[in-house]
Amino acid sequence: MKTKTSINLDNNLISTIKRIANNKKTTQTEIITEYIKQGIEREPEINKTKLRVIVKQDPNKNIDDLIGTIKAPKDFDILKAIDKTRKGEY
Numbered sequence: 001m002k003t004k005t006s007i008n009l010d011n012n013l014i015s016t017i018k019r020i021a022n023n024k025k026t027t028q029t030e031i032i033t034e035y036i037k038q039g040i041e042r043e044p045e046i047n048k049t050k051l052r053v054i055v056k057q058d059p060n061k062n063i064d065d066l067i068g069t070i071k072a073p074k075d076f077d078i079l080k081a082i083d084k085t086r087k088g089e090y
Contacts, residue, residue: 046088 009017014028021028040048 017028017031021031024031
């Protein structure tokens with residue numbers, strides 16, 4: 001699953017990304033995605049979501065495969081869950 005987004009990048013940075021993509025015969029999107037993944041891997045665990053572990057255990061699994069497999073109680077508070085996840089409490 002991919003999401004389209006817009007970001008503002010420095011012109012020199014874009015030029016470098018274009019050059020790298022051309023040299024590696026790939027897209028700028030692939031280069032940016034790979035570098036972002038590398039940066040996230042270096043982040044402390046508290047800044048990472050727990051879903052990353054599920055995907056990493058089985059790289060053939062897609063997050064879309066989980067849709068509909070998890071049920072939450074009716075009083076489940078998504079905002080509290082997000083806050084706890086960001087704090088690394090889950």
